[in-house]
Every structure is written in C-alpha cells, then in structure tokens.
Amino acid sequence: MVSVAIMGHGVVGSGVAEILTTHKKKLFASIGEEVYIKHILDLREFPDSPLADRFTKNFDDILNDVEVEVVAEVMGGINPAYDYTKKLLKAGKSVVTSNKELVAAKGAELLAIAKENNANFLFEASVGGGIPIIRPMHQCLVANNVKEVAGILNGTTNFILTKMIAEGMDFDEALKLAQDLGFAERNPEADVEGHDACRKICILASLAFGKHVYPDNVHTEGITKITLEDVKYAASFKSVIKLIGKVKVLDNGKMDILVAPMLISKKSQLANIDYEFNGIMVRGDCTGDVVFYGKGAGKLPTASAVVADIIDCCKHLKTRKYLYWADGTSENILPYNESETAVYLRLSAVDRETVINKAKEIFGEVTVITYEGANPNEVAVATPVMTIQDVESKVALLENDNINVLSKIRIGDL
Amino acid sequence: MVSVAIMGHGVVGSGVAEILTTHKKKLFASIGEEVYIKHILDLREFPDSPLADRFTKNFDDILNDVEVEVVAEVMGGINPAYDYTKKLLKAGKSVVTSNKELVAAKGAELLAIAKENNANFLFEASVGGGIPIIRPMHQCLVANNVKEVAGILNGTTNFILTKMIAEGMDFDEALKLAQDLGFAERNPEADVEGHDACRKICILASLAFGKHVYPDNVHTEGITKITLEDVKYAASFKSVIKLIGKVKVLDNGKMDILVAPMLISKKSQLANIDYEFNGIMVRGDCTGDVVFYGKGAGKLPTASAVVADIIDCCKHLKTRKYLYWADGTSENILPYNESETAVYLRLSAVDRETVINKAKEIFGEVTVITYEGANPNEVAVATPVMTIQDVESKVALLENDNINVLSKIRIGDL
Numbered sequence: 160m161v162s163v164a165i166m167g168h169g170v171v172g173s174g175v176a177e178i179l180t181t182h183k184k185k186l187f188a189s190i191g192e193e194v195y196i197k198h199i200l201d202l203r204e205f206p207d208s209p210l211a212d213r214f215t216k217n218f219d220d221i222l223n224d225v226e227v228e229v230v231a232e233v234m235g236g237i238n239p240a241y242d243y244t245k246k247l248l249k250a251g252k253s254v255v256t257s258n259k260e261l262v263a264a265k266g267a268e269l270l271a272i273a274k275e276n277n278a279n280f281l282f283e284a285s286v287g288g289g290i291p292i293i294r295p296m297h298q299c300l301v302a303n304n305v306k307e308v309a310g311i312l313n314g315t316t317n318f319i320l321t322k323m324i325a326e327g328m329d330f331d332e333a334l335k336l337a338q339d340l341g342f343a344e345r346n347p348e349a350d351v352e353g354h355d356a357c358r359k360i361c362i363l364a365s366l367a368f369g370k371h372v373y374p375d376n377v378h379t380e381g382i383t384k385i386t387l388e389d390v391k392y393a394a395s396f397k398s399v400i401k402l403i404g405k406v407k408v409l410d411n412g413k414m415d416i417l418v419a420p421m422l423i424s425k426k427s428q429l430a431n432i433d434y435e436f437n438g439i440m441v442r443g444d445c446t447g448d449v450v451f452y453g454k455g456a457g458k459l460p461t462a463s464a465v466v467a468d469i470i471d472c473c474k475h476l477k478t479r480k481y482l483y484w485a486d487g488t489s490e491n492i493l494p495y496n497e498s499e500t501a502v503y504l505r506l507s508a509v510d511r512e513t514v515i516n517k518a519k520e521i522f523g524e525v526t527v528i529t530y531e532g533a534n535p536n537e538v539a540v541a542t543p544v545m546t547i548q549d550v551e552s553k554v555a556l557l558e559n560d561n562i563n564v565l566s567k568i569r570i571g572d573l
Numbered sequence: 574m575v576s577v578a579i580m581g582h583g584v585v586g587s588g589v590a591e592i593l594t595t596h597k598k599k600l601f602a603s604i605g606e607e608v609y610i611k612h613i614l615d616l617r618e619f620p621d622s623p624l625a626d627r628f629t630k631n632f633d634d635i636l637n638d639v640e641v642e643v644v645a646e647v648m649g650g651i652n653p654a655y656d657y658t659k660k661l662l663k664a665g666k667s668v669v670t671s672n673k674e675l676v677a678a679k680g681a682e683l684l685a686i687a688k689e690n691n692a693n694f695l696f697e698a699s700v701g702g703g704i705p706i707i708r709p710m711h712q713c714l715v716a717n718n719v720k721e722v723a724g725i726l727n728g729t730t731n732f733i734l735t736k737m738i739a740e741g742m743d744f745d746e747a748l749k750l751a752q753d754l755g756f757a758e759r760n761p762e763a764d765v766e767g768h769d770a771c772r773k774i775c776i777l778a779s780l781a782f783g784k785h786v787y788p789d790n791v792h793t794e795g796i797t798k799i800t801l802e803d804v805k806y807a808a809s810f811k812s813v814i815k816l817i818g819k820v821k822v823l824d825n826g827k828m829d830i831l832v833a834p835m836l837i838s839k840k841s842q843l844a845n846i847d848y849e850f851n852g853i854m855v856r857g858d859c860t861g862d863v864v865f866y867g868k869g870a871g872k873l874p875t876a877s878a879v880v881a882d883i884i885d886c887c888k889h890l891k892t893r894k895y896l897y898w899a900d901g902t903s904e905n906i907l908p909y910n911e912s913e914t915a916v917y918l919r920l921s922a923v924d925r926e927t928v929i930n931k932a933k934e935i936f937g938e939v940t941v942i943t944y945e946g947a948n949p950n951e952v953a954v955a956t957p958v959m960t961i962q963d964v965e966s967k968v969a970l971l972e973n974d975n976i977n978v979l980s981k982i983r984i985g986d987l
Contacts, residue, residue, distance in 0.1 A: 178716050178859060189715050189895060289860035294712060295705035301603050302592050302880035428866060431845045445592060445877035446703035449867035452842060453860060463859035466716035478892065481603060 160193045161473045164221040166243060167234035168201040168214075171257050171284070174462025175231050176210060179469075186466070190473045197227055200234075222246055229472040231465050232256040241265050248272045248280060253476075255468035257284035257461050263358035267371035267486040279480050281468040286312065286359045287437050289460025290453040294471075296366055296441060297482055303443030305367040309405040309573050310439035311432050312359040314455040315343045315350035316382050316402045320420075321433040323390050324399055330385060342435050342456075352381035353402060353418040360404030363439070364416050368408055370487030372416060378495040380419040389505060389566050392539040395530040396503070398422040399430050403571055413493040421571035422503050422541075429573055440573065496548040501541055503528070505566035506557065508538040514562055515540070521553045541570055574607045575887045578635040580657060581648035582615040582628075585671050585698070588876025589645050590624060593883075600880070604887045611641055614648075636660055643886040645879050646670040655679050662686045662694060667890070669882035671698035671875050677772035681785035681900040693894050695882040700726065700773045701851050703874025704867035708885075710780055710855060711896055717857030719781040723819040723987050724853035725846050726773040728869040729757045729764035730796050730816040734834075735847040737804050738813055744799060756849050756870075766795035767816060767832040774818030777853070778830050782822055784901030786830060792909035794833040803919060803980050806953045809944040810917070812836040813844050817985055827907040835985035836917050836955075843987055854987065910962040915955055917942070919980035920971065922952040928976055929954070935967045955984055 163179075165172050179186065179196055186194050198221050199214050208214070218239075221227055230247050232254055234240050240261050244254050249272060256262065262269075262282045273280035283293045287310075296305070311317050315337055322333035334351065337343035349355045357379040364372045382402050393400050401423050406416040423430045428450045432438035437455030442448050454460045471480070508514035518525050518540050525540040533539075542550070554564050577593075579586050593600065593610055600608050612635050613628050622628070632653070635641055644661050646668055648654045654675050658668050663686060670676065676683075676696045687694035697707045701724075710719070725731050729751055736747035748765065751757035763769045771793040778786040796816050807814050815837050820830040837844045842864045846852035851869030856862050868874045885894070922928035932939050932954050939954040947953075956964070968978050 182716055182718070185718065186716070191895075289857075290863055291705075291709035291712075291714070295709050298705075298708060298881060298885065300705070300877070300881070301884050302596055302600070302877040304596070304599065428845070431842070443703075443877065445588075445873040447868045447871075447874060449704055449865070451863070451865060453863035457861075459859040460861060463714070463716040463857065467712060467714070470715050471712065474895065481605075481888065 160195050161228055161476070162195050162197040162226040163229045163231065163469055164198040164200065164227050165196060165231045165233065166200040166221070167232070168199055168203065168205060169233070170458045171461045171465065172199070172233040174458040175233060175465050178459065178462050178466045186470060189470055192473065194469065194473060197224065218243055222250060227252060228476055229253045229255065229469055231469060232258060233465060234258070235260065237261055237264055244269055245272060248276055248278050251276050251278050253279040253472040255281045255465055255472060257282070257465050259285040259355070259358040259362060263361040263374050266362065266365055267484060270483050274479065274483060277479055279472050279475060281471060281480065281482065282362070283468050284461045284464035286362050287439055287451065287453065288455040288457060289463050290437060290439065290451050290455065292439050292451050293366065295451070296363070300441060300443050300446065303445045305441060305443050307405070307407040307442040308360070308363045308367050308439065309403055309429065310360070311401055311429055311437050312356040312404045312439070312455065313350055313402060314435035314437055315347065316356070317432065317437070318342050318435045319351070320382060320385070320400055320402065323385070323387060324394070325433070327387060329387055330383065351383050353379040356402055356404040357418045360406055360416060360418060364406040364414055365484045365487070367406070368414060369484045370491050371484055372414065372487055372492065376489040376492050378417040378419070382420050384566065385420055386566065388534065388537070389568060391530045391533070392503065392505065392528050393422045396422060396528045396541065397425050399425060400568065401429060403429070403573070409493060414491055415493045415498050417495065417498060419569050421569045423571045423573055427573045496546065498547050499544055500547070501544045501570040502550050503539065503541050503566070503568045503570055504564055506538045506540070507563035507565060508536055511535070511538050514538045517557065517560055517562060521556050537565065574609050575642055575890070576609050576611040576640040577643045577645065577883055578612040578614065578641050579610060579645045579647065580614040580635070581646070582613055582617065582619060583647070584872045585875045585879065586613070586647040588872040589647060589879050592873065592876050592880045600884060603884055606887065608883065608887060611638065632657055636664060641666060642890055643667045643669065643883055645883060646672060647879060648672070649674065651675055651678055658683055659686060662690055662692050665690050665692050667693040667886040669695045669879055669886060671696070671879050673699040673769070673772040673776060677775040677788050680776065680779055681898060684897050688893065688897060691893055693886050693889060695885060695894065695896065696776070697882050698875045698878035700776050701853055701865065701867065702869040702871060703877050704851060704853065704865050704869065706853050706865050707780065709865065710777070714855060714857050714860065717859045719855060719857050721819070721821040721856040722774070722777045722781050722853065723817055723843065724774070725815055725843055725851050726770040726818045726853070726869065727764055727816060728849035728851055729761065730770070731846065731851070732756050732849045733765070734796060734799070734814055734816065737799070737801060738808070739847070741801060743801055744797065765797050767793040770816055770818045771832045774820055774830060774832060778820040778828055779898045779901070781820065782828060783898045784905050785898055786828065786901055786906065790903040790906050792831040792833070796834050798980065799834055800980065802948065802951070803982060805944045805947070806917065806919065806942050807836045810836060810942045810955060811839050813839060814982065815843060817843070817987070823907060828905055829907045829912050831909065831912060833983050835983045837985045837987055841987045910960065912961050913958055914961070915958045915984040916964050917953065917955050917980070917982045917984055918978055919951055919953045921977035921979060922950055925949070925952050928952045931971065931974055931976060935970050951979065
C-alpha cells in the first residue's frame, strides 16, 4: 500500500480523489499495490464526502506523516503551494502538481530540491490538462533535438476565438458565453491577456531546452483587441486567428519565445483545433512535427493527468525520474524587438489607393487583403518577414502620415 | 557505459545507429552513461560505415555477449526476429523493436517471456513511427478506462486517399506516385489491403484492453475498391474517406475491432490528417478524446522511437517496466456480422426514382447523396445504423431487384 495525500479539494482535487476511488482496481493492477488516500488538506469542511474522515486543515499532518510518500498539490497559486511543496520535497516525499503558476515561477528551484532529496517533482497536468505532453516530450522525444514548440495552450481564449470565427460573435459576447458555460473565470484576465498560455509555454520551453524560462521575460499579448473585422480579413487570407504560445531555439542558442495572437494558415494542424480544445506541436530534428490534441482543462481530464503522475511516483519510490532543468536568465531569451515575423496590419484609409501605395513604399512587397463587405475606409495588408523593431519603426512612419493602425497581428509560420 | 546491439542495418536500423551517434551527448545527459553500439547484425557488408568494425553475421555474438544489455530488433518479419527475440529475452537482455508484424503475432508470448526473465520488451516504434503513442497510452492514460481507439495508422494508404481527395487522382495513379516517392513498396499489398493497419490496431487494442488480439481475428478491408466517384459523393456528404483502424470495447466486454475505409465527417480531428501522416485518437473515460499526430513512418522518425525505447531500457536495467498484456482468443472479439454501422452505398440506377424508393423500402430512412456532375445512372445513399448482417441481407434484397451495389463503405462515427 502506498499512502498519498491531496492538498486542495477544489475542482481538480476532488477529481483526483474521485479517480483514485473509481479507478482503484485499474491503478492497483498498474503498480501491484493499493493507492490509499490518507489525508486531504482543505480549509473548508466536507462532512458529506465519503472521505470525510481523511480531511485536515493542518499541513503538518501531511508533512510529519512518515507513511505519506506521494503528495498531489492541486491548490493552485504560488502561496502557500510553494512553501508546502518545498517542505515536502525536503522531507523526501514526491510531489505532483497541476499548478502551472507554481511550475512556471519556481520549477527550476523545486526540481533541484527534488533532486537533492531523491524525490520526484512531476507536473504532467500543468500543461494541456489531460493531454499527455510533459512525459512524451521528456521521454519519447529524448532521441530528438527539439527545434520548436508551438501550441494553443489556453482553452478559454480558443473557445472565444472559435465562436468569433465560426459564428461571428464579437469578443464581449463570446467571453460572456464562455463565462456562462464555465470555461472562463469571472475575472478572465489571466486567460484573455495571455498569462495562462505564457506560464505553459515557459514550462514547455524549460523542458525542451533545459533552462528555466520565467514568464516575466516573455513577451505576452492577449486577444482582447481582436475584432470581427480581423477574423474576416484572416479568413480571406486563408487563415484563422489563434492565440499561440511559441518557442524556437535559434542558431545562437537564444530562445525566440512569445505568446501572441497569430494568423495561422488553415492548412496548419493547429488551425483545426477549435473551441475549448488545446493542441501542441513539437518539432524535432528526427520526428518532424508531432501534434498532441485534446481537452486542455476540466475536472477529470486534468485530474487524470495528476493521477498518472501519482502512479509514476509510486512506481519510482526508490528511483528518481530524470526530469530536470537548470535555472535560467533573460540572457537565454531573444529580445522581443529582434524577433522576426510577417505582420497583418489593418489601416484606416480615407483613400485606399494612397494608403496601399504608402504601405508598399514603407514595407516593400505587401499583400493586400480584402473580403466582400469590408469597410471601404480600411486597408488590410500582410507585410514581408522583418524584425519587430522594423515593424514598429515602419508603423511609426505610417502614423506620421496620419494613417491609423487599427490592428497589428503576427502572421505565424506554423 | 551500456552496451547495446542492433539487429538489422536497413532503413530503420541505420537510422538507429545514426541517432545513437549524432545524439550521443544528449543521450548521455539523459541517462548519465554512454550508450555504446557493440554489435550490428546484418548479412550484408558495410565496409564504408564508420561502425564497420562492429558488424557481425552471427547472432550468437550478440546472444553470448554478457556485456550487451539492450538489443534493438529492426529486421522486420517474423523469422528469424521471433526466434532471436525469444532467445535474447530468455538470456535476460531487454529487446526493443519497430517490428509491428512480430508484436501483433507474438506480443503476448514475448511480453510473458520478458516478465519471467526480468527483462523489458518495448515497441514504441511499432505503431505510429515517430509519434509517441504506446508509452503515453500505457503511462499517461493509466488513470483512464480507454473506451475506444481509432486511427489513421498507415501513411501509404493515407497518401493515396489524400491525392484522390485533394487532387482528383485515381487510385492507380496515386499508388504509382506513392511508389515513386518511396512511400509505397513495389508490392503494396500489405499497405493497400489494410494488413499493416490491422497489425497496428491489434497492438493498440491489446495494450488498451489487456488481452492479445491476433490479426487473423480482425475484419480487414483495404482501399483498392475506392473510386473517385466515392470520394466525390463523400465530399458532398461533408466527409472524407480514410482507412481507419478502430477498436471499441462494448458493454459485454467484447471488442468491436476492424480495419476498413470509412466516410469520416470533415469535422473530425482525424479528417484533417493528410498525406503520409498518421493520427490516433484515444477516447478515455476521464480525458475524453486525445489525438496524437505525426509522421507514421520514415527512417529518422521511426528510429527516434526505437532509440527512446533503448534509453528507457537503459534507465530500467534493474527494474521492469509494467508494460504487459495477457494472451487472448477470438472469444474476446465481436463477430464482424454483429458490428453496427451506417453505410454509404453507391447503386446502379436505370431509373433513379425507382432505386431511391426501393432503397427506402429496404433500409428505412436513407439520406440521398449527390454532387454536381454525378453519373445520372447511379444513386448514392447513406443508411441508418444497423448490424453488418442486416446490411448484407438488405444488400441481397437490392441485388434481387437487379440493382447493383457499386460501392459499400462504412460511415464512421468519429
């Protein structure tokens, strides 16, 4: 019998308890021992739970219980999750977590503490919910040099964008629907401003390239400025707009990493990932592109990934998994200004001809994009590939000529 | 240092040697030891190879070398791969393989021998080439009851069908192109008749449901009868035709397993998997649908999966992985006649009205499908869901009325 504890009894935590109970036989068969939930930490009371006798409000009950070998941290947030996780790892207990905020902020440190104490720190559920991605990237792609990772990493924003694209809803309406359906929080900032996607691409970048990437060092744009006009121009450019988290390692060893909405060709595998689904593309030098697709959030998908990590820890109680990355600094990151991309621009135009000529004069060979019913006082163009710095200086030239830039969105090469 | 041997120096085998050489540093970092290629078994000579001194024509050089702990079997075919693998496992050496024919025919027996001898038998590369699927299914989805697995498991047939769908090539022309590009063998039977896909779905079914499924017990249809007309009817039914390997576990515990071309809704994630790519959908009770996508064949993708297995064996030299399934019989399989599906039928029709009425009389509510330019002497319909037995008896009634069934293709519910 392996005794485990669960810290947090919210959506994911209650899902973990549920799966450990309903899938008991299957899990037993997998490791040859029973997984026993000994403690559940939550400040709330759950007198009607069949596990009511296991609840505690005191973290020390878990920390000081020598029988507890694996702990699932599913509280979310940095504090007190960080402090608890450190203490548990130092006590030689393995910790698994779904907490992307914690892993993105403190992953390198916690992995180092785990290593020192011959314990495991696993976090399959922190990216892509129920989609297996951390373990396949780490294990199956061990024989590859990963060149690039790009993905739709946030289901809430993908749901909103899909509603805009497929049904012509505007952003506010789609956000409200997402909130009503429980896909978006009442305070949707972490999702719609791209912070959640940023934490996830930081975790994937750290794993792929072996150096911790901190969210503060990553350029992050959300989707709040995307309009229905942009969606329609994108469609006539045979593209869809998706919020993409992306990291690519350059020849100089620096990571070109960012989170931003992008026009993605409809032919891309990522273009067909719709609604609340997530998809992650891993480009290896041997495998080529591999894509993982599924539900990126939700109680049981996420909880099943946490349970898979618990089982992995149970199988490796005496041996360490080799999951590890070193600390990193902003030195490893390409300054955003030097990042290269083509850009879609939507411009105000009293006279279309003049604006198109001016855009060509400034940007070189641009592709003019239009759709039936487009505003005659606007011009949309796709620029050639250039650095963000060049984009910004050329945009300033347009604005000097009293041409307003109404939208400016990267064109992805995925 | 861990000494390994490679049996076979063909496409995949030379790829394994190449990756073990070019990715030496990365692999060292992963396991903390060097992976040393001590022997390569091949009857041919490779005097110009940088590894020329490691070649042997004598299997016993590997079997009797106590230093060799892991062997990659990449010869293909049942004999002598089966005999060699058995002997190696009995000698306590771990074996990894890309040989789907071997795993589909002898998996249960070889896994049992591995277990008895405290060795590992791994075969990530046998399904989906470079796509991680065996390990994610086994490990990450351990907390799920898998309900269904369905996939595009053969790149050659998918390439041919995509050329037919996207470019209007006919089957023979697309097959020839596939052969010219090296995607299809000179003797394409194993691919186009569905045998290769059958071996792969047998492996996935055995893994998902814990009982070995033998290819001989699985209904297998290929794509040689698919016409351009079928492709066009499918398009106007908002579908594409794909060769699907599929297994679903029924409430009575039997597996509904088959390989057949199917009309798949364009909305399905599998519909957008084109050309030589593979895609595999795993439906779990907790995760929902998870899809894995990538190159299903090719030298380096497949070899990178073999190397990942080698590394996994190196990490688990003293411990066994828990990958295992029991033997199985045809008793575990639903007789094909009892399998349920809707069907697309293309019928000869001197008089369309009469044939449509007759089809409705026999099948109940059918959907008539047509496209601009369709042959006026044909009728295409989609039937309701029924057993294959019912389909066959109703088709016989049509034929009794001198209506010829020109095509009969399952409609997938994926």
